[in-house]
Amino acid sequence: MIPPKPPSRPDRVSLWRYAKLFRxxxxxxxxxxxxxxxxxxxxxxxxRSYLVNxxxxxxxxxxxxxxxxxxxxxxxxxLRPLLGNSVFLTNGPEWERQRRIIDPAFEGGRLKEIFPAIWDAAEAAVRRLDxxxxxxxxxxxQTSHAAADVIFRTLFSIPIxxxxxxxxxxxxRAYQRTQPILNLAAFLPVPRWFPRFFRRETKKTAAQIRALITELTKARMAEIEAGRAPDDLASKIMTTEDPETGERFDTEEMVDQVAIFFLAGHETSASALAWTLYLMALYPDWQExxxxxxxxxxxxxxAVMSRxxxxxxxxREALRLYPPVPMMVRQTTCPERFRDRSIPVASQMVLSPWHLHRHERLWDNPDGFxxxxxxxENGKTxxxxxxxxxxxxxxxxxxxGFAMVEGVLILSMLLKHFRxxxxxxxxxxxxxxxxxxSRDGIWLRIARRAG
Structure with missing residues (x-):
């Protein structure tokens, strides 16, 4: 049995047809x-746009x-209405500055420290599914609920x-279905001077999310100043100084980063977990x-993670078949020559985990689980x-590293209790x-395991 994947379009279609399909x-x-x-x-x-495999x-x-x-x-x-100037969107010196402040919060030792919070979220997911x-x-x-719970427990020490x-x-939840990860303009012939339009509901929802995150961020800053803030990811990031400038994130910058933590840490983990559980239902021998x-x-x-x-x-195999972020786009800053093709400046270089992970000339049994x-040897290569x-x-x-601990632990915890x-x-x-x-969701039947 082969896991499902979306149908492909014909090789040649009109630009108008492609735009319609893309939307x-x-x-x-x-x-x-x-x-x-x-x-x-x-x-x-x-x-010009080039997909590179x-x-x-x-x-x-x-x-x-x-x-x-x-x-x-x-x-x-x-994504800018929600993410502002977050590390997901910036480039150059600004991105480097943001990473210097953020990266220490996710070092290996910190994962061990926040592991109990991830464990608590996994147990809470078991109770909800029961x-x-x-x-x-x-x-x-259900996986969205669990992943959001992990983010709030590890970032702000609060449950969902x-x-x-x-x-x-x-x-x-209202926002996620109205805005694709890649805007139509990333692939289609929309010049930079053309005004960008967002759905009214998308802008409204993004503003509401940012207002709520701002409330949490300001409250945490007050706790830090009062010396009574919990030692979680938010506190670590908000008290970390850029080693080169000594600066910290201000409130607006921190809201930008929390927004991408929630997007990357919640939306992607929810997707990966849902598809993994579906694959477990599709392959019951592996599930057992x-x-x-x-x-x-x-x-x-x-220490249990090593077991x-x-x-x-x-x-890992579920992430191969269903990578949460299916495509990413880079831009050339100088003329390039790839595979005997001249690539001009400002060309879009599309990297597609979706296609690379299923590439027929690279992987053995690329569509199989x-x-x-x-x-x-093929898998290692x-x-x-x-x-x-x-x-x-x-x-x-x-x-x-955080995502691999979260995904593996919650998957194991759920399969320990349910079929x-x-x-x-x-x-x-x-x-x-x-x-x-999934276009219409992923539906599974849940049964308690004996004992």
């Missing part, structure tokens, strides 16, 4: 040949010369039930093996050269909104 879903708007191509060119009257060229862009390929400004156009035992539920809603945390979560391994979960001791090897391989692949669910190089996601089964008449179809979600 519906960026994944199904792409042709099937991209799963075999090393590079593909898309020309418009205003700029060849591993050494991907390495050039992300690892060898990242300064020559900054994030495209076009990517931020759709109410639905015996029923068919839309699991994306906290009044403001609950409001942010509710508002974000993970459930057996999960019996090691007894106490909130970070969840199978769960890690399963989660096989957690055992990571022990094979591709993990180094063709696997980037968290991006790669200098701009690799700061929270990548997940498919709802036969509901096969999910992947589409790209803020992350890779």
């Amino acid at each position: 519906q879903d960026i994944l199904s708007a792409q042709p099937a040949r991209l799963y075999r191509a090393w590079m593909a060119e898309f020309r418009t009257p205003f700029f 060849q591993p050494d060229l991907v390495q050039t862009i992300l690892k060898d010369r990242p300064g020559d390929f900054p994030k495209s400004d076009r990517v931020g156009e759709g 109410v639905h035992a015996g029923d068919a539920v839309e699991i994306e809603a 039930e906290h009044e403001i945390a609950s409001q942010v979560f509710d508002q974000f 093996r993970v459930a057996e391994e999960a019996q090691a979960l007894e106490h909130p001791d970070f 969840l090897k199978l769960s890690r391989d399963v989660f 096989d957690p055992g692949r990571w022990a094979t 591709c993990q180094r050269t063709a696997y980037m669910p968290f991006s790669a190089g200098a701009r690799v996601c700061t929270g990548a 997940f089964e498919r709802v036969e008449w509901r096969v999910p179809e992947p589409v790209a909104h803020l992350t890779v979600r």
Whole structure:
């Protein structure tokens, strides 16, 4: 049985047809040949766009010369109402300054310190799902709840039930389906001088989310000044000085960063967990093996993570098949020559984990679910050269290690207590909104495990 993926469009369609397909879903708007191509060119009257799958060229862009390929400004156009000037959108010296302040909060030792908070969120997820035992539920809603709970517990030391945390979560659910991670302008022929329009509801919801985050941030700043702030991620980031300038984030800057922490840490984790649970329902033999391994979960001791090897391989394979962020866009700052093609300045370089992770000329059984692949030579090679669910190089996601601990722990905790089964008449179809979600949700039947 092959996990579902979206249909591909014909190789040749009109620009108008492509724009229409793109607005519906960026994944199904792409042709099937991209799963075999090393590079593909898309020309418009205003700029050129190149999708790059060849591993050494991907390495050039992300690892060898990242300064020559900054994030495209076009990517931020759709998300700026929510994210402001966050580390996700900035480039150059400003991005470097932000990373110098943020990175220390996610160092290895900090993961061990916040592990009990992630454990508590996982146990809370078990309690919420227990109410639905015996029923068919839309699991994306449940994983969104769990991932948001993790963010608020680790960032601000409050559970999702906290009044403001609950409001942010509710508002974000309204936001997530109205704004794609890649704005239409990132790929289509919209000149830079053309005014950008946002749906009224999108702007309104983004403003409401930012107002709530501002309230939390100001309250924490007051606690820090009073010397009674908890030692969580928010406190660590807000008290960290840039080692080069001695500056800290002010309130507005911190709101920008919290917004991207919530987006990256909640939306992406929710997507990855939902698809992993669906794959477990699709492959019950693997599910039982993970459930057996999960019996090691007894106490909130970070050392237990070293015993969840199978769960890690399963989660890693789910990230390969359903990378939460399916595409990322960089921009050339000087003329380039890739694969004997001349690439002009200001061209869009599209890197697609979605296509790279399923590339037919790189992976063995690219569309199949096989957690055992990571022990094979092909799997080990591709993990180094063709696997980037968290991006790669200098701009690799700061929270990548955090996400792997969170995803593996919650997956193991849920499978220790429940068995997940498919709802036969509901096969999910992947589409790209803020992350890779299912068009009509992911429906699974939940059963309690004996004992």
